[in-house]
Amino acid sequence: MPEDRAIETHDLSKNYGDRLAVDRLNLTVASKQVHGFLGPNGAGKSTTIKMMVGLLRPTTGSLSILGQGVRGDNPKVRRKIGYMPELPRFPKHLSGEELLDVYGRMYGMSKTERQGRIPELIKMVGLEGRGKDRIGKYSKGMQQRIGIAQALISDPELVILDEPSIGLDPVGMVEVRNMVKDIVKSGTTVFFSSHLLAEVQQVCDHVTVIHLGVMRYSGTLEDISSKVMARRxxxxxxxxxxxxxxxxxxxxxxxxxxxxxxxxxxxxxxxxxxxxxxxxxxxxxxxxxxxxxxxxxxxxxxxxxxxxxxxxx
Ligand SMILES: Nc1ncnc2c1ncn2[C@@H]1O[C@H](COP(=O)(O)OP(=O)(O)OP(=O)(O)O)[C@@H](O)[C@H]1O
Ligand SMILES: [Mg+2]
Incomplete structure (x- = not known):
């Protein structure tokens, strides 16, 4: 597979019993893209993302992440991707910094690396001065932020965020957008799901639209309005x-x-x-x-x- 493909899926499908949640998805995300995965509730976004990060096995079809085939969990790939699950919940008794330290250790980072990286991330996600507070004292928005920081701890090549701005107020949403822009600037590929067109429109260069498990569009944002008969x-x-x-x-x-x-x-x-x-x-x-x-x-x-x-x- 060419180096420049961060994510590639081939007829990727997932059934939950009789329910077809993802139906023969063929998706390509080039490296260094910021790619929005857009669809209404129940479209199959989280299911697709869970297959990408190895939490769910495809029923049929296949996928490659950073050039490696994925079947279930693959520790080699896992180290190079950062993932924020939908509505992340973290142990309440840990401070934000402690949480990042635990994740850093899981990624095999040395103490020196962690000590360098953690304050940087705390600052980047706007939690400066709150890193020593327990997560139990964080607001919803602060928990989303620590979730984003967690996804970035290992300086991943690819970051996958499942609805990073859900539950945030409008100011928080703008801040998440800016964070995504910052991540992209550092040369990282970002793939994130959203059900909000405006959000995707403001940060992404590429977008894939999924509805009822079926891909309805995948391409640049510019093309979406011209390729689709837009009911003028x-x-x-x-x-x-x-x-x-x-x-x-x-x-x-x-x-x-x-x-x-x-x-x-x-x-x-x-x-x-x-x-x-x-x-x-x-x-x-x-x-x-x-x-x-x-x-x-x-x-x-x-x-x-x-x-x-x-x-x-
Ligand atoms: N664990 C599960 N068992 C059975 N069905 C599931 C399971 N998880 C998801 N589904 C079903 O699969 C379909 C896709 O769900 P999914 O969570 O992937 O959608 P989504 O696009 O992430 O939606 P949302 O915007 O609400 O997060 C839905 O019909 C959902 O009910
Ligand atoms: Mg979801």
Whole structure:
């Protein structure tokens, strides 16, 4: 497998009894990418991630992480990846620093390495001055932060975070985003799941959308809105209904038209700006336009068309 692939899955599937949670997923994450794994609740994100980190075995299919095939736990690979599980819970009696020390030892880091790395991480995740407090005294947001620090302790090549900003307030979410950006700057590949398009949009260069276990899109953020027919439409309100306007609009090849009294909706299948042409056609047929508005076409629409409105919480 080429060096530049951090994650590669081949027809990766997972069944829980009769339930197919992940269905023949073919996913590639290039090294140094920041890749968002986006999908509504129950889409199969955590199941996929658990297979990546060796906590679950695939039912069928295979996957490679950092060039190594994964079947269950693989200590060689485990050392090179950092993982933050969904809603991590840590022993309450340990301080943040002690927790990181335990994880550092598990990764086989020397005392000197740990002593260097731990204060750095505490600072990076914004827990400066709180590293000696017990985790039992941490807020939810602070627990997420220590979870992120834990995932970074071994200076991994690949960091996999399962919903790192869930349960955080808007300020906390922005801070997590900034942390992810910092991790990426240091040359680490980041793969993180989220059900929030806005979050993925702000930090990722690549995105994979999963819904009901099936991959619906994988590629760059830029491409997602242009490759997907993003349900762009033009809504026109006329002063009053005019015979002939509907007929004139129906001759336009780039749209299908819906009429409702004096409001006309054109569902576009072009990415061109056709407002001038539409306006001329309406006016030419004797209509007086009170309002013309373009709707849809954004990333949000692209996402909704991939997962269906019912997919969004
Ligand atoms: N241990 C399990 N046993 C049985 N079914 C499970 C188990 N874990 C997950 N599932 C089912 O598999 C499907 C995918 O779940 P998964 O947790 O992977 O989704 P998710 O995308 O992480 O969702 P969320 O955003 O809610 O965390 C769901 O239908 C879920 O009910
Ligand atoms: Mg999950």
């Amino acid at each position: 439409r033009i809504v026109i309100e006329l002063e009053k209904p005019v015979d002939g306007v509907l007929a004139a609009l129906k001759t336009m090849k780039f749209a299908t038209v819906e009429a409702n009294v004096n409001t006309y909706t054109l569902h576009l299948d072009t990415r061109e700006d056709v407002r001038a042409e539409v306006s001329r056609a309406v006016t030419g047929a004797g209509g007086v336009i009170l309002r013309m508005q373009e709707e849809g076409g954004g990333l949000e629409d692209a996402f909704l068309s991939l997962v269906g409105k019912e997919g969004m919480a």
